[in-house]
Amino acid sequence: MAEFPISADRRVTTIVSISGGKDSTALRLLAIERGVEHVAVFADTGHEHPDTYEYVDYLEEATGPIVRVRADFTEQIQRKREFVQEKWPEHGVTAEKIERALAVLHPTGNPFLDLCIWKGRFPSTKTRFCSQELKHAPIFEQVVDPALEAGEVVSWQGVRAGESLARRDLLPVEEVGGGLWNYRPILDWSADDVFAQHRRHGVKWNPLYEQGMGRVGCMPCIHARKDELAQIATRFPEVIEGLREWERIVSEASKRDSATFFPVPNNRDGFGDEARHYSTHGIDQRVEWAMTGKGGRQNDWVREAEIDAGKGMCSSIYGLCEQEVA
Numbered sequence: 001m002a003e004f005p006i007s008a009d010r011r012v013t014t015i016v017s018i019s020g021g022k023d024s025t026a027l028r029l030l031a032i033e034r035g036v037e038h039v040a041v042f043a044d045t046g047h048e049h050p051d052t053y054e055y056v057d058y059l060e061e062a063t064g065p066i067v068r069v070r071a072d073f074t075e076q077i078q079r080k081r082e083f084v085q086e087k088w089p090e091h092g093v094t095a096e097k098i099e100r101a102l103a104v105l106h107p108t109g110n111p112f113l114d115l116c117i118w119k120g121r122f123p124s125t126k127t128r129f130c131s132q133e134l135k136h137a138p139i140f141e142q143v144v145d146p147a148l149e150a151g152e153v154v155s156w157q158g159v160r161a162g163e164s165l166a167r168r169d170l171l172p173v174e175e176v177g178g179g180l181w182n183y184r185p186i187l188d189w190s191a192d193d194v195f196a197q198h199r200r201h202g203v204k205w206n207p208l209y210e211q212g213m214g215r216v217g218c219m220p221c222i223h224a225r226k227d228e229l230a231q232i233a234t235r236f237p238e239v240i241e242g243l244r245e246w247e248r249i250v251s252e253a254s255k256r257d258s259a260t261f262f263p264v265p266n267n268r269d270g271f272g273d274e275a276r277h278y279s280t281h282g283i284d285q286r287v288e289w290a291m292t293g294k295g296g297r298q299n300d301w302v303r304e305a306e307i308d309a310g311k312g313m314c315s316s317i318y319g320l321c322e323q324e325v326a
Contacts, residue, residue: 011151014038023158047112049219120254
């Protein structure tokens with residue numbers, strides 16, 4: 001651990017976070033390459049594509065044990081039930097609305113959905129509580145904090161400076177405090193470097209990268225690109241069907257009586273906030289927009305036909321379709 005000024009007599013636990021994506025896989029392969037003993041952890045959000053769950057199982061077989069953790073919002077949902085029963089009547093909420101809310105205010109066992117039921121809304125790019133609640137918190141509570149009680153922890157993070165402006169200012173090594181260190185060894189890697197790492201170790205990448213996906217965490221992620229959403233709707237219609245039902249459930253749990261997976265941009269259609277109901281501005285309408293051309297007003301039938309025709313074929317924004325793992 002030459003990069004870290006940690007006393008030799010201190011116990012050090014190295015933790016590598018696994019998402020099923022290209023960067024975290026390359027990160028673990030780097031740890032193995034360097035001979036670093038570590039604990040690999042996968043935070044199951046409950047909102048992953050089946051291919052990602054299968055890939056994590058494959059990765060465990062190919063590279064070694066992976067600890068799986070999940071958030072639990074049972075207590076939070078119970079407290080919300082009590083709040084709805086006691087406080088909503090004082091706020092003028094109708095008995096009918098309260099009854100509908102109580103009908104869905106039960107843990108489902110799916111961390112992502114339970115989080116949204118508790119919050120009464122979906123996360124967004126401006127209010128991104130999903131990563132903290134579904135990944136950071138359970139990893140810390142179940143893995144990092146126990147390790148800190150025994151010594152110091154070096155958390156390997158698979159982030160790259162080229163991914164966003166915010167990440168360009170990150171440091172390769174950062175002391176968080178309390179015995180915790182963040183280490184970002186692939187910070188200056190490119191996407192090509194990441195996939196080259198897979199090939200070098202003979203480890204397959206997540207197959208979703210060959211199905212038009214730019215990211216393979218949540219399906220879809222709140223940051224999903226327009227083209228990515230179009231690919232998801234065409235290749236995986238069951239995902240859209242599931243989100244349609246989630247919008248109904250979370251809307252019932254919301255005092256606003258509506259919650260959409262993707263927020264509706266202000267002044268997009270001239271409707272006021274009270275008219276932006278999930279039944280008219282929900283996931284189906286966002287998918288319709290994803291199928292439009294530039295400007296978002298007219299359907300691009302050629303493009304839609306191309307996506308539909310290619311849904312059984314390889315499509316990669318990273319140029320992987322003609323590449324193979326060594």
